[in-house]
Amino acid sequence: MEFLTAYLTANNIIFFILAAIILVFGFLSVTTTKILRAATYLFFVLFAIAGLYLLLTYEFIAAVQLSVYAGGIVVLLVFAILLVKNLGEETEKVSCQKKLVSAIAAISGVVISLVTLFGFGFQNNESADELTANVNMETIGHTLMGVEKYQYLLPFEAASVFLLACIIGSVVVATNLKKEDKK
């Protein structure tokens, strides 16, 4: 019981709930045969991960996670699914052999990772708890816009250029074929 009480703090309970959501829906999202459902499950997973970030007191990244992932990517995916598939159409059955093979890879990876992880012996940094102060937007803004050490203007700009490139690329890829279709 002591063990239980030691772990049954509010944080932990929330964590377990989130973890359960992530794992269960994650698993469902890769195993379900209906692709639209998979997207929905993915949405839950992403949502729960945002919760996880909140639990870590990183609100900003949680917000980004929500808006970009849950709000953007999943919607994009859903659109894509709706464009290419009839709603609710089942994905083809995956052969057992393939499942088994994939499972072997995944499980062996899990095993080796967990063994390593538990063998490492982390010492929880209690001091981290003390620095629970929220990372405020100012800090984030400075970090993103600064050029000092541990400041990330360059990646920021790079990311923006990258995004631009992606937009253009997407458009080109999408339009090129239309021309060919016309031909």
Next chain:
Amino acid sequence: MMAIIFCLGSEKKNIIRMVMAVGALAILGTAVYVTLDFLAQREAGDAADFLFRQDIVWYQSLNINYSVGVDGISVAMLLLSSVIVLTGVFASWGMEIQTKEYFLWFLMLAIGVFGFFISIDLFTMFLFYEVALIPMYLLIGLWGTGRKEYSAMKLTLMLMGGSAFLMVGIFGIYYFSSADGQLTFNIVEIAKNHAMPVDKQLIFFPLTFVGFGVLGAMFPFHTWSPDGHASAPTAVSMLHAGVLMKLGGYGCFRIAMNLMPEAADQLSWIFIILTGTSVVYGAFSACVQNDLKYINAYSSVSHCGLVLFALLMMNKTAMTGAILQMVSHGLMTALFFALIGMIYGRTHTRDIREMGGMMKIMPVLGVCYVIAGLASLGLPGLSGFVAEMTIFVGSFEHTDLFHRFFVIMGCTSIVITAVYILRVVGKVLFGPVQDKHHESLTDAVWHEKIAAFGLIIAIAGIGLAPLWLSDMISNSSIIMHFMK
């Protein structure tokens, strides 16, 4: 010596055949000049192993040099090559498709060949060797006839396979031959140092010998030759059988045997069996072929087998005979291929069963073919006799039963050669005309005559007065450790 290469290099810009002819003539002129100069310098008492030396450091850290120089053997090979290049140009006068590219690759081949013969640096030599091989693929694959892609691929792959062996062999020599820790690629130095341990030699000698042996059409690595020759355009067959196959013999002699004499001595029996087989086997095979080029290709296998066979006898006379045979076979086989090309150009068939009575229709080609045939079967007064007799006399130095057996087996090849040569002559040239269409065919035109007569003059020249050539060659084998 450089002049030859520069001469070729500048040629590349020009595309007209005339320029090719003039260029090839210039090459021949240079080769003759080199020969005369060489003889003069020897006469004047210059006893260096190699004359006209030129060394340029090329890659310092591995001690690779562009070093060239000639001795009597290289001079003989240069003369041979230049004669064949010249006649090859005339023989491919009628090449209409992509003439420029054709001659360009042709020259590339020639550069490789010339470079190979004058190199005395192993690495440079290997480089030129590869330079000579690659154009073959394109020349056969693009300008060939029949199953050209297959043949070109087969030829290139087999020769490349050979050069893989060769490269290992060369590196083996490079790493294990140094006397004082200073690694060198220089053949002369390696030969002088003579420091390669015998156990290492035993490993690298077979590699090198087989590597060159593939090019020298040694049994059982000869099968590229019939297909390759059959598909190649005329001048390429000429240059290939005439010169390129000699690279094999020359390499076996200059590198494999000269640098690894002890191993050559110990392992010669294996290769004597193989080359001795080659001689008879090629001749027998040629007896039942129906394609003129196949006959000639198998005959080349037989004759080139004799070259390697003689080399393995490891004495001065046989060695001289081997080099003479290279020259002689180069000339006569080039003549053969040139004539076959000319006949094929007219009849559009190479099947001897479909031809007959050509002597009446095209007397000049017919007579030339007979002369080539007689040279091939070793008629005195033509070059083949000189070479073969030198080889047989030299090979007879070995008294043991093993060598005797193979020498006598080699002697039988002169009979078998007569059989297949006369079979061809009888079927193609003599007898009644088989195909009525053939009666309207024309005889050789001027450029074909130049090609054929040029080669015949060279063949008869060597056949009638062989002494200078044989002296030039035999005087060059001074630094050979393996000479008994």
Next chain:
Amino acid sequence: MNVPVEFYLVLSTLLFFIGVYGFIVRKNLIGILMSIELILNAVNINFVVFNRFLFPEKLEGYMYGLFVIIVAAAETAVAIAIIINVYRNMKNIDVDSIKELKN
């Protein structure tokens, strides 16, 4: 605030390999894409967690996670553009049936 770091790591490990499983097992291109998202998220969790527990004052992992999200978004966009294109051409988005680029 005392959820031990191992918990997070175990979670991300499991999520990662769920993603890997999905990546390998899925035939549908969009399914594969979603698996990739899972993998990326698992990694992201790690970044953030390590940042939180090891160097809370630095924000390195934090930023990295942020950029990962950005890049993931871009990647998804491009991927979907390609998928739609492929679908237009071949009326199919199964990896096994898309062999046009092979050979």
Next chain:
Amino acid sequence: MDYTVLLLAIPFLMFLLLGLVGQKLGPKMAGILGTAGLSVVTVLAYYVAYSYFLNKGLTLNGVLESAVNGDGSWKALTSFNFTWLDLSNANRPDLRIEIGMLFDPISVMMLVVITTVSLMVHIYSIGYMHGEEGFERYYSILSLFSFAMLGLVVATNIFQMYIFWELVGVSSFLLIGFYYKKPSAVKAAKKAFIVTRFADMFFLVGILILSYYTKTFSFEQINGDHAALVHTTMGGLTFMGCSVTAIALTLIFLGGAGKSAMFPFQIWLPDAMEGPTPSSALIHAATMVVAGVYLVARLFPVYFFEATSVLTFIAYVGAFTSLFAALIACTQTDIKRVLAFSTISQIAYMMVALGVSGYASAHEAGLGFTASMWHLFTHAMFKALLFMCAGAIIHAVHSNEMDDMGNMRKYLPITHWTFLIACFAIAGIPPFSGFFSKDEILTAAFESNMIIYVCQAFVAGLTAFYMFRLYFRIFWYNEPTFHHTPHEAPKSMTIPLIVLAAFTCVGGFIPFSEFITAESIGYEIEMNTTIATISVVVALIGIAIATFMYKKQNEWPDKVTAIFKNFYVWAYHRFYIDEVYLFITNKIIFGIICTFIAWFDRHIIDGFMNLLAWTTNLVSDETKEVQSGSVQQYAWVFIMGVVTIVALALYL
């Protein structure tokens, strides 16, 4: 170098000239040039012979050299001898092929024979070959042949001999195949060349063995001092129980047997009659075919002193061949074939003579050698004459078959008489030349070996029989229906006939033994009357039978044929030797060995190479599946790889 070199140079230049520009000169000019060239050579040869034998001295290089040694023996003189090819090495420093001219009794005698017959043939051919296509080519090859044959006989060393030997062979090939549009001619030419070439291979190996031990090619060194060099270097050496010397000399003899059509190499000579008749007269009757005899004579000291057993072997081979060929000659109907077999038989006679000869300048001991050379001389004359007569007859009736001839004496009187003279000569009727030489051979055989003597005497009878069978069938017998009336040949053809007939008549009175002996010392020949009588009687019996059977058409020939039916068929088909050869070459060598090797090459060796390529292809085909382009597969491999590596790195 001096005037003697012209003996070789003129024919050679004539060959080049006629070969290269003959077409432009035209037939008439070519014929005249060729004949004129050879006339000069003939005059030179006669001059050499005159100075050598009668003046006993030759002016060589401006110096008069005596042809006689102190002890009265003939001396070998060399007019020039230059190195043609150096084959020396550490082991044999002096081994080189030289080209030179050697004058000794037999070579000078051969010079006379060759030039005489050759000149006659040249003159004769002007008429015989008139209007033939390739007339210039014909003369060019005749010149080449004369060059080669002269070079052969004056050879200073065995290798020079081999060189010219081959050249002779090729000119023979070219002449047999002169009518190259006739498949039978092409076949015959091929056969002749390949059979002789096959024999030459033995010759070559023989030379190689001989020269390996003696370290020289020179006849002078090999033969000199009773073949002492051979004795010291090779004496006592054995190989598989046989003396090496004997092996070498047997091989060399086999080379000679090939050229001289001894059994079992005789098959090419009858077919060689496909060539123009005058060239058959020159090459296949008078000169080239005796090269084998000449070769043995050249090396006679070596044979005699070092390998007597080989000489005996030669004698038996000769005796067998002469009998064999004479039997076949009796059955043939093609007149040139009859002559061809007669030639084989007569050459075999010469071989027998050499085989039974001793080495001494005395009547009995050294007789064989002299007789052989003498017979060579006389035979060349009368056989050339016979062939030319045959040519004239063929010229007249355009057929080789006896059945198309008969009663020709009316139409061709000159040919008739000259033919008759030649027949008497070959049958051995005094005083024609053949009698003397043949008588000496029989005497020599009688002195040494009774079996051979009996055999040869019988052959002499057979010879008389088949020659007169030929004579009567052509000139008497029944007159067949001619296509057109036969006419006597033109002057250019009859003059050589008369000249040769004259030689045949007087050839027997040349004191041959003064000049040509084994030991080079002249001696007096005495006629052995018993043997002479016997041989004349035998010959007369032969003639009588022939006269009885063939003078007029009667039933006797058929009766005799019926008695010896099987034998006759066998002999008519030349005892099927040709068929055996054909079987061996066509069926076994071509059919089995060559085809097998070609098959083996295509399918096994090349197949192996293709298999290598195919395997490479297959392996790459298989392995390229690994790089499938399937990202999922890659991912799986990647993950498993990482897992494995981590596991290995961390826990092992």
